[in-house]
Ligand SMILES: Nc1nc2c(ncn2[C@@H]2O[C@H](COP(=O)(O)OP(=O)(O)OP(=O)(O)O)[C@@H](O)[C@H]2O)c(=O)[nH]1
């Protein structure tokens with residue numbers, strides 16, 4: 482690390498050391514060269530970085546000629562969300578707000594060259610979040626867009642939404658629109674944006690990946706789009722479980738019991754329920770009772 486290297490250089494170098502593909506290494510090197518201090522003491526470093534970059538670019542050219550691909554695949558783990566949008570809309574910034582992933586974020590276009598993956602933990606629910614290379618990038622992955630369970634269309638303005646639409650027309654999952662960078666709007670621009678969303682009947686969420694505005698609301702929207710219920714279990718006389726059992730919407734008491742242990746439902750003598758699906762606390766319900774999100778069930782066995 483050169484003397485007086487700034488935050489950007491340090492971040493790019495860290496990412497460089499973890500890079501798995503040639504494309505990622507090239508992007509990180511470019512960023513390191515851009516952000517390295519430019520003075521006498523860093524000349525050697527700069528020329529060394531440039532030589533390395535040149536070598537990698539040559540290797541990339543050779544790979545292209547021989548048809549070798551270095552595209553990194555994405556393994557789907559559980560419920561999967563993909564962040565989709567044009568370049569610089571703030572997908573990588575949003576990934577770092579939603580998960581513990583540390584993708585490279587720069588003010589330059591097409592920084593993300595292979596999918597970045599993070600895990601969102603929210604109120605007992607675990608979700609895989611994939612930050613995709615931008616639309617228009619040669620590394621954009623239409624396959625992930627088509628198969629993800631949910632898409633978040635990350636845009637800087639509503640015109641971008643129109644440009645994204647053709648790419649998501651064959652998607653299997655639903656989508657949520659997140660209008661990012663609202664911290665840069667003045668009150669008048671914000672009013673206009675909200676009015677346009679209303680008139681076009683777009684259920685967009687206003688977010689800022691810098692200030693964190695709207696991130697909580699986005700997480701709630703993600704959970705409700707997942708069509709799941711979170712059910713807490715409880716033993717008589719004790720507080721309910723800290724983590725919920727996550728089941729598809731319209732699941733029954735029997736399904737909760739079977740989720741705990743196969744065959745468990747046949748040993749239950751009585752079920753007491755407190756929560757959104759009960760008429761009153763501690764209501765006695767049958768095994769076929771349909772649950773709602775955040776219900777608490779208490780099983781009595783003999
Ligand atoms: N003011 C403001 N800037 C943002 C916000 N989100 C992202 N940015 C900035 O926008 C630039 C691009 O952000 P990225 O997250 O790298 O964008 P991306 O969509 O991943 O873009 P590429 O991967 O490069 O195609 C960076 O300089 C970010 O700091 C935001 O909510 N507010």
Ligand SMILES: [Mg+2]
Pocket residue numbers: 572573574585592593
């Ligand atoms: Mg990015």
